[in-house]
Each structure stands twice: as structure tokens, then as C-alpha cells.
Amino acid sequence: MAKIRDVAQEAGVSVGTVSMVLNHPDYGSPAIRQKVQAAVEKLQYVPSEMARNLSLKRTMTVGVIVPTVAHPFFAELVEGLEESLYHLGYKTMLCCTQQKENAEHVFIEMLQRQNMDGIIMGAHSLDTSLYQGLKQPIIAFDRYLSPDIPIVHTDHMVGGRLAAEAFLQHDCHHIVEISGSQMVKTPAGEYHQAFNEVMHAHGVQTDIVSLPWNSFGFEEPLLLAEKIFDDFSDVDGILGSDVSVMACLQVAVRRGIKVPEQLKLVAYDGTILTQNGIRKLTAVRQPIDELAKVAAQKIVSIINGKQDDLSWVLPPTLISGETC
Amino acid sequence: MAKIRDVAQEAGVSVGTVSMVLNHPDYGSPAIRQKVQAAVEKLQYVPSEMARNLSLKRTMTVGVIVPTVAHPFFAELVEGLEESLYHLGYKTMLCCTQQKENAEHVFIEMLQRQNMDGIIMGAHSLDTSLYQGLKQPIIAFDRYLSPDIPIVHTDHMVGGRLAAEAFLQHDCHHIVEISGSQMVKTPAGEYHQAFNEVMHAHGVQTDIVSLPWNSFGFEEPLLLAEKIFDDFSDVDGILGSDVSVMACLQVAVRRGIKVPEQLKLVAYDGTILTQNGIRKLTAVRQPIDELAKVAAQKIVSIINGKQDDLSWVLPPTLISGETC
DNA sequence: GTGAAAGCGCTAACAC
DNA sequence: GTGTTAGCGCTTTCAC
Numbered sequence: 193m194a195k196i197r198d199v200a201q202e203a204g205v206s207v208g209t210v211s212m213v214l215n216h217p218d219y220g221s222p223a224i225r226q227k228v229q230a231a232v233e234k235l236q237y238v239p240s241e242m243a244r245n246l247s248l249k250r251t252m253t254v255g256v257i258v259p260t261v262a263h264p265f266f267a268e269l270v271e272g273l274e275e276s277l278y279h280l281g282y283k284t285m286l287c288c289t290q291q292k293e294n295a296e297h298v299f300i301e302m303l304q305r306q307n308m309d310g311i312i313m314g315a316h317s318l319d320t321s322l323y324q325g326l327k328q329p330i331i332a333f334d335r336y337l338s339p340d341i342p343i344v345h346t347d348h349m350v351g352g353r354l355a356a357e358a359f360l361q362h363d364c365h366h367i368v369e370i371s372g373s374q375m376v377k378t379p380a381g382e383y384h385q386a387f388n389e390v391m392h393a394h395g396v397q398t399d400i401v402s403l404p405w406n407s408f409g410f411e412e413p414l415l416l417a418e419k420i421f422d423d424f425s426d427v428d429g430i431l432g433s434d435v436s437v438m439a440c441l442q443v444a445v446r447r448g449i450k451v452p453e454q455l456k457l458v459a460y461d462g463t464i465l466t467q468n469g470i471r472k473l474t475a476v477r478q479p480i481d482e483l484a485k486v487a488a489q490k491i492v493s494i495i496n497g498k499q500d501d502l503s504w505v506l507p508p509t510l511i512s513g514e515t516c
Numbered sequence: 517m518a519k520i521r522d523v524a525q526e527a528g529v530s531v532g533t534v535s536m537v538l539n540h541p542d543y544g545s546p547a548i549r550q551k552v553q554a555a556v557e558k559l560q561y562v563p564s565e566m567a568r569n570l571s572l573k574r575t576m577t578v579g580v581i582v583p584t585v586a587h588p589f590f591a592e593l594v595e596g597l598e599e600s601l602y603h604l605g606y607k608t609m610l611c612c613t614q615q616k617e618n619a620e621h622v623f624i625e626m627l628q629r630q631n632m633d634g635i636i637m638g639a640h641s642l643d644t645s646l647y648q649g650l651k652q653p654i655i656a657f658d659r660y661l662s663p664d665i666p667i668v669h670t671d672h673m674v675g676g677r678l679a680a681e682a683f684l685q686h687d688c689h690h691i692v693e694i695s696g697s698q699m700v701k702t703p704a705g706e707y708h709q710a711f712n713e714v715m716h717a718h719g720v721q722t723d724i725v726s727l728p729w730n731s732f733g734f735e736e737p738l739l740l741a742e743k744i745f746d747d748f749s750d751v752d753g754i755l756g757s758d759v760s761v762m763a764c765l766q767v768a769v770r771r772g773i774k775v776p777e778q779l780k781l782v783a784y785d786g787t788i789l790t791q792n793g794i795r796k797l798t799a800v801r802q803p804i805d806e807l808a809k810v811a812a813q814k815i816v817s818i819i820n821g822k823q824d825d826l827s828w829v830l831p832p833t834l835i836s837g838e839t840c
Numbered sequence: 841g842t843g844a845a846a847g848c849g850c851t852a853a854c855a856c
Numbered sequence: 857g858t859g860t861t862a863g864c865g866c867t868t869t870c871a872c
Contacts, residue, residue: 195849206859211851220857241629242569243849246864251566253609261585262595262788271586274612278619283626285577286610288598295602302607305565410792438792445794464586468734468762469793470769519865530843535867544841567865570848 194235203231214239253283254491255311257299259290263408264434264463265480266314269333272484273312280492282309289315290406296322303328310495312487313337316376316406329494331487334379342494344487344504345379346478351508352386354476355458358516359391359429362456366397368420370413370432370440373405383460383476387431399424403436413439421447429456429516434465437473441515457515466513474516479506518559527555538563577607578815579635581623583614587732588758588787589804590638593657596808597636604816606633613639614730620646627652634815637661640700640730653818655811658703666818668811668828669703670802675832676710678800679782682840683715683753686780690721692744694737694756694764697729707784707800711755723748727760737763745771753780753840758789761797765839781839790837798840803830 200207205224212219213228220228231237245251256273258266274284285308289295296315300322303311310329317323323330323337330337334345359367369384384400391398401420403412413432417439420427430440437459441451449455451471459466462477486504493499524531529548536543537552544552555561569575580597582590598608609632613619620639624646627635634653641647647654647661654661658669683691693708708724715722725744727736737756741763744751754764761783765775773779775795783790786801810828817823 196851197849207850208852208859208861209857212858215851224858238625238628240570240849241626241631242566242573242575243864244851245566246564246570246866247849247851249566249864256610260595261598262588262591264586264588264591267586267588267591270610271584271612274585274610275615278612278616283631284610286580286594286598286608288595288602291599292602301562302565304562307565307607410788435792442792442794464734465792468759468766468789470766470795520867521865531866532843532845532868533841536842539867548841564865567848568867570850570864571866571868573848 194237196237196239198235199228199231199237202235203227249306250309250495251283251307252281253285253308254488254495255285255287255299255303255308256314257287257289257296257311258314259316259406260288260408261286264465265461265478266408268463268480269314269484272481273488276485276488277492280488282488282492290408300326303330310491312491316373316378318376318405329491331491331494333483333487336377336379340502342490342499342502342504343379344483344490344506346483347505347507348379348381348383349386351460351476351478352383352388353390354508354510355383355431355460356387356390358458358474358476358510358512359396359431359456360394362429362452362516364396364429364456366399366424366426367391367429367431368424368427369398369400370416370420370430370436371400371402372433373407374402375405408435410435410439414443417443421449428454429458431458432460434459434461434463434473434475437515438465438469441469441471441473452515459515462508462511466511471515472511472513474513475511476508477511478508482506518561520561520563522559523552523555523561526559527551573630574633574819575607575631576605577609577632578812578819579609579611579623579627579632580638581611581613581620581635582638583640583730584612584732585610588789589785589802590732592787592804593638593808596805597812600809600812601816604812606812606816614732624650627654634819636811636815640697640702642700642729653815655815655818657807657811660701660703664826666814666823666826666828667703668807668814668830670807671829671831672703672705672707673710675784675800675802676707676712677714678832678834679707679755679784680711680714682782682798682800682834683720683755683780684718686753686776686840688720688753688780690723690748690750691715691753691755692748692751693722693724694740694744694754694760695724695726696757697731698726699729732759734759734763738767741767745773752778753782755782756784758783758785758787758797758799761839762789762793765793765795765797776839783839786832786835790835795839796835796837798837799835800832801835802832806830 314333332343413436459475462475466473638657656667737760783799786799790797
């Protein structure tokens with residue numbers, strides 16, 4: 193593996209010259225540049241990123257932390273982040289915290305070890321104290337980590353109202369809401385709040401049932417769906433995440449409950465999951481790609497010392513489907 | 517940010533001692549170790565990974581290259597790889613090639629720049645010549661890259677036969693197969709071969725239609741599904757990837773074609789997509805988690821100089837569902 | 841057992 | 857404009 197010194201020797205110039213020619217497009221005379229390029233080609237020289245990193249004290253890498261990537265919401269998100277970061281010149285280090293003991297600690301430490309220039313934190317965290325003293329660039333994705341950590345998320349108040357309006361057009365009387373864990377306060381949790389306000393103003397009964405913390409699998413929602421139909425025989429509307437509502441649809445069909453005649457369903461997230469089944473779900477869609485783009489741009493700004501706002505909020509949209 | 521030199525000073529020992537104490541569990545006297553630990557705590561010292569990387573000439577990072585992660589198959593795969601790599605002490609650099617001009621080049625170069633210790637290549641490649649001269653550790657996931665590059669994949673011959681048997685139990689006469697692009701030869705493509713052999717031996721007519729190269733979205737399969745029903749009015753069985761077959765199911769239901777009475781469907785891959793809809797699809801499931809685990813173990817072996825076999829093949833299973 | 845010093849490969853400030 | 861050289865922070869060999 194050729195090093196810069198070899199190139200310098202081959203080109204008959206000094207190491208410094210080679211470095212400058214390689215990193216600064218308008219350094220040196222054409223003749224010198226030519227010689228250096230030739231030597232690079234001949235020796236098939238490729239600079240060592242490790243050495244550059246140490247020298248420049250940066251890695252051009254951003255850590256993306258999510259609970260899991262085997263979930264349509266996070267899959268879309270990670271795809272969007274990777275793409276945006278790539279075009280900004282950054283690499284993506286993927287970290288999934290679910291299934292791993294205490295992985296959050298480890299990933300935060302990776303940040304401190306300067307393995308990454310910054311991180312985008314999309315995983316739930318029970319212990320937000322971890323983030324208090326952090327000096328490194330960090331952005332929270334739909335999470336409250338610390339008052340001084342910038343956050344990007346959907347306007348869930350609007351989301352909640354969109355969902356409410358969808359149900360209100362169909363004269364529902366008893367709506368069950370499936371929420372994530374109540375243990376941790378997230379922006380996403382707030383759509384229930386906005387939703388409830390509207391529903392109660394219209395005299396509609398609502399109940400909330402919760403999934404366990406950090407549950408992003410497909411089994412628990414199915415169990416919960418069964419429980420909902422067992423416990424609330426008069427339910428005529430359900431609001432919850434894509435996965436939860438898909439589970440309800442599945443169970444409802446199995447039980448012979450007609451959708452949307454007897455039961456209205458609105459999915460919150462609006463990932464591809466709601467669009468590629470037999471029935472397209474009515475859904476409030478989070479602008480995942482745009483959120484990803486903003487998060488990527490912002491983390492890069494912060495890395496470059498250009499911190500501005502502490503919060504970026506993008507509006508969701510309603511996708512009309514066949515279930516409400 | 518405290519450095520090793522500061523720790524040494526604080527502890528009243530030399531830099532070398534600190535390094536040794538930190539990296540070798542049984543180096544030094546308890547007293548010395550104690551002093552060093554205390555200094556580390558006091559200064560909140562965290563070693564710089566960049567410096568270690570340069571010094572040790574490795575990054576403990578593996579690049580995972582896939583077309584996209586916003587697709588259930590690759591999402592599960594990436595999740596599995598990240599998890600396995602994590603437990604082997606490696607970090608995961610995510611690279612998605614779809615949507616990016618010529619990203620394969622860039623990622624291969626990242627490998628050469630020693631940004632990653634090795635890569636697991638799961639993306640289609642039209643230009644396999646890129647891989648000919650590569651000296652760095654690399655493993656192909658369900659792809660033929662070069663004769664000397666190890667490969668891990670499902671036993672697609674078995675997969676093809678499993679699918680065939682599923683159809684044969686139901687007396688089909690005309691089966692349409694949806695395949696990926698014919699432009700690039702992949703192990704996965706071979707299940708069609710095995711499938712056809714069995715079907716033809718039983719006198720069943722088969723037709724193959726193809727998706728474009730590198731198509732992993734959800735739109736094209738829908739168009740193709742429409743086309744299949746238009747072109748082959750007597751089709752009574754369809755075999756294809758999860759996404760393709762889901763699309764067919766969707767279109768079939770819309771057209772009033774009864775599944776499974778009039779049309780049998782078998783999905784190849786068996787991701788979660790086939791299990792969480794209203795109808796569970798009958799599917800040939802690739803052992804994604806196991807494949808991921810093997811791929812992770814093997815790339816680490818190769819990084820550590822322990823290359824053994826050139827190919828690892830794991831068997832798929834049939835998941836019986838409601839569509840065949 | 842411990843400390844000094846020579847790298848690891850590259851960048852950029854600073855002389856010439 | 858070009859070359860020399862001192863870092864970047866850590867690891868480890870090699871004397872003591």
C-alpha cells in the first residue's frame with residue numbers, strides 16, 4: 193500500500209507538496225500537479241482516511257441511532273438520513289439500540305471517542321441524564337433529550353387534529369387510541385393530546401391503551417388488538433401507529449368485523465405498510481423524507497459550528513384510504 | 517478533552533504505562549492500575565479512537581452495502597448484520613447504493629482508504645470488474661462478484677423446489693414467475709431454475725416476467741401485476757418476491773379474482789410483509805437472521821486472516837399461509 | 841515492572 | 857512556490 197511519501201519520491205517532490213496538490217484544487221503549477229497525479233496513478237495511491245482523520249480531527253461520519261431498522265418507519269427514516277448525509281459528504285454509522293443491553297451508553301461513548309463527528313438520536317431513552325453534559329454535536333429525532341439539544345419532529349398537534357377530523361366525518365362514538373409507552377414523554381405522544389381535545393369537544397368517548405416501552409415488533413400489537421376487541425365491545429374507531437392499526441385490521445377481519453362499516457381505522461405514520469396491503473389504510477403521514485433531510489442538514493450545520501434554532505417542526509398530511 | 521498525556525501526568529506515571537494499563541487487563545501492579553484509573557475518572561478521559569485506529573491500523577468497522585434499507589428484506593438483513601457485528605465488537609457503516617450515481621465506486625474506495633476493515637456486499641453490481649483486484653476483506657451477500665470472493669446465500673435450489681411443491685399440491689396449470697432483472701446473474705435468480713424444472717416435469721406451463729434492474733420500490737410491482745393479469749388471463753398461480761406478490765394480491769382482490777380459489781400465490785423471501793397483512797401469504801422464507809449472522813462471523817474471520825470456505829449456503833423453509 | 845521514544849500516515853504552518 | 861518539520865493521540869518496542 194503506497195503512502196504519501198512514496199508518491200512524493202516517485203514524483204520528485206516533497207510530501208507537503210503532494211498533500212497540498214491532493215487537497216487543494218488550485219495549489220501548485222500545472223506541471224507539478226501533473227507530476228503528482230502521474231505518481232498517484234502509477235502507484236495506485238489511496239490516502240489513508242485514518243491518518244487524515246487524526247490530522248484533521250474529524251471523521252466525516254455521523255452516527256444514526258434508532259431502536260431498530262427492521263420497522264418500516266425507521267427503515268424509511270434511516271434510508272432518508274443516509275441519503276441526505278451522503279450528499280452532504282458524510283458517512284452513516286448505524287446503531288440499533290433495541291435488543292442490546294445498554295447500547296445507548298456504548299454509542300454515546302463512541303461519540304466521545306470521536307469516532308463520529310455527531311449523532312442523530314432517534315431512539316427512546318429512559319435515562320436522559322446521559323445527554324446533559326455532552327459537548328458533541330447531537331440532534332434529537334422526535335425525542336426530548338435535554339433542553340439544549342436541538343430536535344426535529346413532525347407537528348403532532350396538527351397530526352392529532354387531522355386524525356380527529358377523519359373520524360369526525362364518520363360519526364364515531366367510541367374510539368380507542370393505541371399509544372407507545374407512557375413512561376417516556378415524546379413529541380409523538382402529543383398527537384393523542386390534540387386528538388383527545390378535539391374528540392372530547394365533540395363528545396366522543398376515547399380510551400387509551402399502551403404498548404410496552406421500546407416495543408417495535410409485530411407480535412405485541414396483535415395481542416393488544418385482541419385485547420381491545422375483548423375489552424371494548426362497542427369500539428367503532430381505532431387510532432394508532434401503522435403497525436398497531438394493521439394488527440387491528442387483521443384481527444377485525446378475522447373476527448368478522450366490517451371495516452370501515454362497523455369500525456374506522458386511522459394509522460399514524462403513514463409508512464409504506466399502510467399502502468401495500470389489500471386495503472389501503474387511511475393514515476396521517478409523517479413527512480419522513482423531509483424530516484430526514486432537515487435532520488441531516490442540521491447536524492452538519494452544528495458540526496460546522498453553525499447552530500441556529502433548537503427545534504424544527506414539519507407538518508404531516510392526511511392520506512385518505514379505505515378504512516375511514 | 518483530556519488526552520493520555522494528561523492522564524499520565526495526573527497519575528504520576530508515563531504515557532506508556534497508562535496505555536498499557538488501559539489496554540491490557542493484567543499489566544502493572546494493582547497500585548499503579550489504581551492510580552491510573554483514578555486519573556482517568558478525575559479527568560473524564562476518553563481515548564481518541566482516531567488515534568488508536570491510526571496506531572493499530574484498523575477501525576473495527578465493517579461496511580454494509582445494500583441497494584436500499586427501505587425494503588423489508590434488506591431492513592431485516594441490515595438489522596441482523598448490525599446486531600451480529602456489534603456483538604463481535606464491530607461497528608456498522610451503512611451504505612445504500614440505490615438512488616446514488618455510482619455509489620458503489622465511492623464505497624469501494626472508502627474500503628481502500630481503510631475507513632472500514634472490510635465490507636459485506638449486498639447490492640447488485642453490474643460492473644463486477646471493480647472487485648477483481650481488491651485485496652481487502654469482502655464478502656458477497658447473495659451475489660456473484662468474483663470467483664475468489666466468499667459468498668453467503670440461501671439454498672435457492674431448495675427454495676425453488678419448496679415453492680414448486682406448494683403449487684403442485686393445488687393443481688395449477690399456468691404459473692407466472694416474477695423475477696428480478698435478468699441482466700445480472702444472482703444466486704437468488706436460481707430458484708426460478710429449480711422451480712421450472714419441477715414444474716415442467718409435471719407438465720405445468722410457466723412464464724417469466726421481469727422487473728427492471730435494481731428495482732426495490734413498491735410502484736413497479738403494482739404495474740407489473742396489472743400487466744400480468746392483462747397478458748395472462750388464465751394464470752392460476754404466481755411466484756415472486758414478497759413485494760411483487762403482495763402487489764399481485766392487491767390487484768387480484770381489486771379485480772375480483774378470488775385467492776386462493778382462482779389464484780394461488782407464493783411469496784419468495786418471507787419477510788414480515790407476508791405476515792402482517794389481512795391475508796397471510798404462503799411463502800418461502802429465507803433465513804435472513806442466520807444469513808446475517810454467518811456473514812458477520814465470516815467477514816470478521818477474514819479480517820483476522822482466517823479465511824476458510826468460499827461459500828456458505830443455508831436452507832430456506834416454507835411458511836404456510838392463506839394464499840396457496 | 842516502568843519510562844522514553846519511535847512510529848502510524850497525513851496536514852499545514854513556517855521557513856527558504 | 858516548494859520543502860521541512862512539527863504535530864494529531866495513541867501503541868508498543870526496547871532499554872533500564
